Amino acid sequence: MKKLVTAVVAASLSVAASAHDMVPGKAQQQPILLQGGTLHTVTHGVQQNTDLLFEDGKITAIGNDLTVPANARVIDVSGRHVYPGLVALDTTLGLIELEAVRATNDMREVGQITPEVSGHVAYNPDSEITPTVRFNGITHAQIVPQGNLIAGRSSLLQTDGWTYEDAAEALDVGVHVNWPRAGLNNAWWERRSADEQRKANAEALKKLKRAFTDARAYFEAKKAGQLNGTDVRWEAMLGLFAGSSKLFVHAHDKRQMEQALEFAKEQGFDLVLVGARDAWRIADQLAAADVTVVYGEPYGLPSRHDEAYDQAYSTPALLAAAGVDFALAYSTGFWDVRNLAFAAGNAVAYGLDKEQALAAITIKPAEVMGVADKIGSLEVGKQASLIISQGDVMDHLGQKIQHMFIDGAEVDLNNRHRQLYQKYQQKP
Template sequence: MKKNITAIIALLLAGGVASAQDDVYPAPEYKGLSFITNATIHVGNGQVINNGTIKINNGKIEQVGTNIPIPVDDVRVYNAAGKQVYPGMILPDTDLGLKEISSGVRGSNDFRELGDWNTSVRSIVAYNTDSRIINTLKANGILLASVSPQGGLLTGTSSVVQLDAWNWEDAAYQLDGALHLNFPSLLQRRGRFGGGGMQGQNDPIKEALARVEAVKQFFREAKAYLAEKTHAETNLRFESLRPLFEKKQKLFVHAGIVKEMLVAIDFAKEFGVDVVIVGGSESYQIADLLRENNIAVILSPMHNLPTLEDDDVDQPYKTPAILQKAGVLFAINDDHGESRYRNLPFNAGTAAAYGLTKEEALQSVTLNPAKILGIADRTGTLEVGKDANIVISAGDLLDMRTSLVTDVFIQGRKVSLENKQTQLYERYKKKYGIN
């Protein structure tokens, strides 16, 4: 009797696991040769190859072009006739894997720290590879993400992850590539009747500038500390700034309006650090200045209203084309809390409708974020020597009407596209007898 009960419990548990998980395990490493044939290949650098072939060897792209010979034995061949092939897209700034259910379920979230000076916080160690959101991104062609912490002024470091892994160690694609600064808001909000607020309140701009000065003082003290050869005591907060001052790390400044970005530019000049603007809703107004100072921009969010009432209602859609024309390196991001980031390709598609070419729009979610994040030598385009991070779509990847991702490869591994939505789709097809 005990054996029967044990067997029943085991079956129930097995069934529960099978139905509760999106996919049971990440795709195993494949050491052999793979070929994607007969495809329209969007290389990601502006080049498009018709009826092309990609040769993959041990997870790396070995050849891209036409008339590539294919061995008869011991190879995998994926016929992509009539389909479009793209580099995997990159989400350049996100809380993916740190925030699961943002409202009311604290146990599913680990994205925010207390205090202002969290320079030693590393987002990668909190990254949850079992997040249900991850697989919905892969199904839309997003294969890499830069996971960023929040909380305080200096929030900690972000790392790039690939989205098919057992744990954070397996997921890690680039560790601690950027330190994040939440810039104090210099936007003066009007009161209900057009005034600057209630009498007696503190001046918010003055307070924000005081916080900016506090950040500068923190950096000055850190730089002085790091200039000393020996220390009586180790200051972990200052030590964690060493890669930034050595230019092994970038400073991602979360700022939207012109005033904030101008101060960020001065910040970069004073401390000699590489600055990237995250947000940049008004970056189009100082595009030339950003280019002259070699400052990149991560635009986020795009499907949103403009910052100020007097701005054109479609200004967020037009900004990418303005930055492109000015020669500013920029990437498009999606940080929408309800759609949970999966509409990244369609943000780029909107930019293509407002001035970018389709290939420029593609670069804004592939090659450009790879350059900003410092991983362009490994990914971002379908070029020889890079990781085989590849998306195959039955239609235009950037067009919500026709995009249909059929196959995805991460570092040459063909990964599952199953997620909660596909499971529900199959469940109710069966229920109502739909073929």
């Protein structure tokens, strides 16, 4: 018992010690005018030497030589680049702090069918990781619970806030399904025979489909006023059948994605494929079905012996050429999602149009999460969630985020990495 208490106390202290000390930004108090910058609007091209004004958290004017409002704060951004804040999809940011410390890992619930789980409930706004992610331009992140078959629902949160309520942009947007394996695992650690694996795959798919059958029956019974009780699992899935929620299917293999496409068509769901390593193999099929892809393997290794070394890097360009609606993500990451902008830049080096690459980490993720009317581009009437960089935000060497605003509130860009850098600069 004494050892157990000691372990619990140590874990608690480790969590407390990992809380960052950056204070969330205060609501915008005065008009702010950005003068003479290069505006990457995403939806209306790149505008050189242009001003941008925002008040009360909203962009109110974009143009040349804008009139300076009374009591305005003026920031000279000439020679610098202004972008909408970057949106990171498919993350576990705030759900895990240290992989080696189990007490800091709150990514998943017990069980295979847990649609009632909401990622934002376990979100830690004081995570030390979040400020390091903000430093690379990410203003919003999709928080995705992990799990087995039906993992739960994801939410889009701002990366600056006291609580998840403060940071909420869109809660419980969609249900996440990890599609059962469709092929055999040939890894050295797999102990099951081929027949055993096929049987397990079939049983998992059967269990998944049965869950949706039960959920639909619950939906129909509730609509008809014939429910005898409440099931929190199926309550969480009502939006799928009502058309107000999306189905996010995590799958990489071509066969998995084809099964998911057929299933979503049968059910009438709004499908988003996440991860989608093999999306290039069925790009025409995805475009024809008007399915959105969140491509999460921008730095992936070849998955087959006969694939080109650069298959992961060139896939975004192939999807764009086929007319697939897609966004880029750093699949299921937390600390590493800070490299999202560089993944987009890498895709440009392998054939993706630069404007499409920027859209894939701004407006396209906003569309996936249903908030493109509020964030994802620089437009009058949208929220003033934007970043100012000294150079190209997608360039490792050029990116240097100097200012970040979320809903007009200026964000503290300090972080633990920066603090340690400054500390050891003083070492003799």
